[in-house]
Amino acid sequence: xxxxxxxxxxxxxxxxxxxxxxxxxxxxxxxxxxxxxxxxxxxxxxxxxxxxxxxxxxxxxxxxxxxxxxxxxxxxxxxxxxxxxxxxxxxxxxxxxxxxxxxxxxxxxxxxxxxxx
Numbered sequence: 001x002x003x004x005x006x007x008x009x010x011x012x013x014x015x016x017x018x019x020x021x022x023x024x025x026x027x028x029x030x031x032x033x034x035x036x037x038x039x040x041x042x043x044x045x046x047x048x049x050x051x052x053x054x055x056x057x058x059x060x061x062x063x064x065x066x067x068x069x070x071x072x073x074x075x076x077x078x079x080x081x082x083x084x085x086x087x088x089x090x091x092x093x094x095x096x097x098x099x100x101x102x103x104x105x106x107x108x109x110x111x112x113x114x115x116x117x
Contacts, residue, residue, distance in 0.1 A: 002026040002106045004094045009111030012084055016115070020079040022094030022108060030072040033097040035104060036079045038090035038113075045093070049079060052100060061087075084115045 008020040020036065035050035049068040050057045056068055067080040077094060091112050095104040 002029070002032075002096055002098070004096060004106055004108035006092065006094045006108045006111040009092060009113045011114045011116065014085055014115055014117050016084050017080070017082045018084065018113060020081065020092055020094075020111060020113075022077045022079075024075045024077070024094075024096060026075070028098070029075045029096075031098075031100055032106075033100050033102060033104075034068075034070055034077040035095045035097070035102075036068060036077075037093045037095055037104075038088075039093070039110075040087075040090040043090075048092070050102065051077065081113070084113075086115045086117045089113060089115050 003025045005023045033052040036048040037045050038048050039045040048059050051068045051070050065083045070077040091110040093110045094108040096106040097104045
């Protein structure tokens with residue numbers, strides 16, 4: 001069983017930066033595809049970014065502003081968010097795909113990010 005715990009959310013102004021962290025338990029973390037998703041009020045949860053051995057993927061609207069990274073030695077994945085916009089306001093979730101594909105079977109509880117204009 002893998003547990004994911006996010007941290008680093010908060011209230012910031014447009015143009016500011018935040019770094020989200022996700023701490024993962026489990027001995028096989030390094031083989032997982034890891035991702036960040038978000039859900040804004042009244043909207044469906046959406047993909048933000050993923051990272052696996054083959055590289056990274058980003059939602060078009062965050063390309064050039066957000067960077068996903070991981071530290072397998074620390075069982076952690078990060079999301080550096082720069083030049084934040086009000087439309088980035090959402091609950092951000094860390095997710096893991098244990099088979100190394102994009103079928104995410106582990107999810108964190110989420111961390112709130114609020115960007116004021």
